[in-house]
Amino acid sequence: MLGNNCGLGFDPQSENYGHGNNKTGNTKKSILHPDLKTIPRVPQVQLIGNGVVYDHEGLAEAKLKHPHHRTFHKTVIPEADDLKYTRFYRWHIDAALYNLSPPRVTTLYGLKVPTGEPQTLRYDDGTGDELRVPLGTTAFISTRTTFNLLPKNLKSLAVRTRVKYAPHPYVWMAPAKSRSTGLGIESEGLELPLSELPEWEDSKIKIFPMLWKNPDTGELHYQVHPSAVYELYITPIPDGKREDADLVYELQRPSISPEFVYPHDWSENDLVLFHNRGVLHTVVGAFREDQIRAFHQCNLAASADPAGPSEEDVAKWA
Template structure:
């Protein structure tokens, strides 16, 4: 019997999405079993991922062991879960603490979702908690509108952002998807922006589009900037409040003082480029976790670049240390790319597997669940064997 043909198909874009921004972003792959890929099939999947940023497989059968093996194949020397094995669960102050339950026999795979799960893969009576914006945002959707309207909880990259390197890929596998009415995601930032979303969606935006949208003077800043993240950023940010768009934090002085954080070392603080270079396409992706940023280091314009009347910001470079200045600049650069027409909100079905290039997209939890609605997903990402590459000298000359 002949093997099924391997084909790719555009993602099912919602009416809100502008197709012109999704020519290369996302693709559905058919004719492959992602839990049992041959080496040549894996190379095809890897190539597709770096070219499209997100891959969808429908009706996948995937054990925790297979999901770990698949995730690890993208970075064979990686081993630890992206936030450190069991470290997040043991650190009660971390904002991630309630969201993750580790699969005992495969600790790199996490059970996430909502509701009580009596028994699953060695876990008993696991109480899952879908993150809700009222626990993190400064302002909230009124209770009477809670199940009709929702918000982006937190736009982010899956990464510890301290000590460990950001994972190259994340795999998300849907085991139980609650059925219910669609919701409207409100931005509540004065723009009037809203986005219809399926219940319990995961929202994605392209880091490449985020960079491509920038005006030339902001591209010049992005290509020259290094981001310094706070030590133990999820503990540091836990007392703070997020903006209504989920795109970073309000500056209220609520972050945990550095001397009250778990023990940390200066040498493990992460300095990462603002732009991460795609290893296959060479494209630059704007990849900043806006909640974890602490400082920005902007290099001066390169030798030979005109400093006169070209509109370049920070021509002599800068070191921004005031949180409000840092956040305001990053927000100004990132906000255009989360406009409703640029967001892909995936409408999950059971046994959907989404593999996304964690160094090429930002994503957010969205949605609010009624009591009794159970959502179960397996999530896996692995701290990478290296930090992401930034812009090349040629990129800097081109854009700076």
């Protein structure tokens, strides 16, 4: 399940990995750097997982680290409960969100999947929400559901809003800490100042509609990477500009309630393809060091940016 044409059937003009070929390995300040190992002969494919993998597709030794909420969340589950309980790590879209267009599709192929007892996922946000999940699941939500759950006034706001993402967002967010639900970072001002980021260009900054329109169904999806939001532009606010991570959280939180989450129970040789412009997903779970997990992940930067709401959509919902 390895080839340099992964994803081409969905976007024939695409050829680069969603974050740029070989870019994640070179950007050591990025929070993605520890999680991805690029396959040398096919730089669009990343090796992800947990533990040490030997002699794999040109990689003599790959030390893989399953992302753990302890490295990113402001609060953490006590170490004594670490293998019994878990959290959503970081809800996200697979996308660079700077310079490159978001991939249309991501593929995940389970090469080696450790077995073990299910874990209890805790939201730890005062709601008491919990979810029983398979060990090492990848959790998904539909962003169409996110939009559909909004009351009328928030649908009106969403259809009029554009989201500006930070330049080099995965470097920008690195010093900050996540909410306990993995749904965005805490509003503490800990993000890296723009002056301390790697060199960036204003023309490469991405500003997308808050709602992305599915080209096949015409449905609107609330498609926002909550941890990478720099500013919101809401019409018709006079100055057209607003920063409000709490607002983004309010809009997205209902759709990650347990009844709306699909936690995939991985088996070896599972191949999962998901609509990267229509879902959010997150790593979940905690492994022992001796539990080996190896996956191939591939997505390609799209040939065009996503479409937002049409004039008819704005007239309907605003």
